Amino acid sequence: MINFRKLAGENIASLVPYEPGKPVKELERELGIKKAIKLASNENPLGIPPKSKEALISFMDELNRYPLGDCYYLRQKLAIKLGVEKNNLLFGTGSNEIIELLIKTFVKPGENVVSFFPSFSVYGIIAQANGSICKWVETDEDFKINFEKIINAIDENTKIVFLANPNNPTGTYFSYDNLIYFLNNIRDDIIVVLDEAYYEFVDAQDYPQSINLLNSYVNLFIMRTFSKAYGLAGFRIGYIIGNSEAIEMLNRVRQPFNVNMAAQVAAEAALEDHDFLRKVIKNNRDGKIYLYNEFKKLKLKYFETQANFILVNVNDGKKIFNDLLHKGVIVRFLGPKLAPYIRVSIGLxxxxxxxxxxxxxxxxx
Ligand SMILES: Cc1ncc(COP(=O)(O)O)c(C=O)c1O
Incomplete structure (x- = not known):
């Protein structure tokens, strides 16, 4: 008889799938409650940008056509905004798809990628599905990244290092000096991907303005998304910036119409909606200050965040997560290795x- 587990192989059969935050509607249905709130997936509480909404309404009648395979108009606009060439950009169905494309394109089965723990679990899931592994390097006290340890973890089979900055789920960041030290102390044939999903929320002065480094470090790539500050998580659109030859390799692997047209139209308009972005950043800054103050009053240890969520120590994360669920508030529990914590997205x-x-x-x- 056919054995699908065997057919898929051990790497797939033993995969632990990514567990997304529970949708509001599902919780309301399960508990028979109304007005649940979701602060679990670092989404944008202000909705989608008004300019994206307008653009989508005008575009509706053209959605019978296939998308532009090269994201022509969005590419043009974003290249100008970022000050890079158009062929330095590649778009994906969320940055998740770009992580997948990077691993499919550059990492062969048996080779590895490196990241630090705790960070975005998707790097490991995709690596494993690809027949490779993610070597997770433990962080130091208070989740401080130890670049020396990462340098030591890199071996001859390492192809990519994923560095989320700011990091998820801690909200912490590393500085320009740390990044330069790291880049100068690894082989230059290792791809370094800065995952800057929360870039727009950062206010730390010593955070690396990484685009300025692309000319000096050909192996450096920057990944960003429209899912967070731009409020387009449901559309699934992200992008990577880097060397054009590498982008060309990724282009060969991606599906011809990987980014749907509604996402392209919404993202292009979002880039023009400066007013919306300002409101988003202000809401996040104010919310952060409010939550810090409340955590202080409750004597809960939290980590200062550069993103749109806060990691907070509540002693028993799983219990608090479940108890909050029953009161209609969805936050995130992060598993047994982060047992004392919950992560809460900053809301309205x-x-x-x-x-x-x-x-x-x-x-x-
Ligand atoms: C660090 C990090 N990278 C990437 C992503 C994926 O974002 P996208 O919605 O663009 O796939 C997330 C989403 O939570 C994230 O936290």
């Missing part, structure tokens, strides 16, 4: 208040 002021109110109830303070 009202959502942040409800979260704190319910948190106080479940902490019984």
């Amino acid at each position: 002021p009202k959502e942040n208040e409800i979260f704190i109110e319910k948190l106080k109830e479940v902490l019984e303070v």
Whole structure:
């Protein structure tokens, strides 16, 4: 009889799939409640940019056509905005697809990628599905990245190093000096991918403005997304910036119409919606200050964030996560290795208040 587990192979059969945050509607249905709030997936609480909405409405009648395979108009606009050439860019169905394309294109089965722990689990899932592995390098106290340890973990089979900056789920970041030290101390045939999914939220002065480094480090790549600050998570669109020859290799592997047309139209308009982006960043900054203050009052240790979420120590993350769920607040529990913590996305002021109110109830303070 056919054995599908065997057919898929051990690497697939033993994969632990990515667990997304629970959707609001699902929780409401399960618990028979209304007005649940979701602060679990670092989405944009302000919705989609008004300019994207307008552009989508005007474009609706053209959605019977296949998308532009090369994201022509979006590419043009983004290249100008970033000050790079058009052939330095590749778009994907979210940055998730780009992680997959990078691994498919450059990492052969048996080879490896390197990242630090805790970070974005998708690097490991895709590596394993590809027959390769992700070597996770432990961080130091308070999740500080130890670049020396990462340099030591790199071996002759390492093809890519993924560095999320700011990092998910900690919200912490590393500086320009750290990045330069790292780049100068690894082989120049290793691809370094800076995953800057939360770039737009950063306000740290010593955060690397990485685009300026692309000419000096041919092996450096920067990955960003429209899912977070630009509010387009449901459309699935992200991009990578880097050397044109490498981009050309990725282009050969991607599906011809990998980015749907609604996503292209929405993203292009989002780039023009400066007002929306300003509001998003202000909402995030204000929410962060509010939540820091509340955590201080509750004597909970939290990590200062450069992103749109906060990691906070509540002693028993799983219990607090479950108790909050039953009160209609969805946050994120991050598994047994991060047992004391929950991660909460910064929401609208009202959502942040409800979260704190319910948190106080479940902490019984
Ligand atoms: C660090 C990091 N990289 C990449 C992604 C994926 O984003 P996208 O929606 O573009 O696939 C996320 C999403 O949560 C993330 O936290």
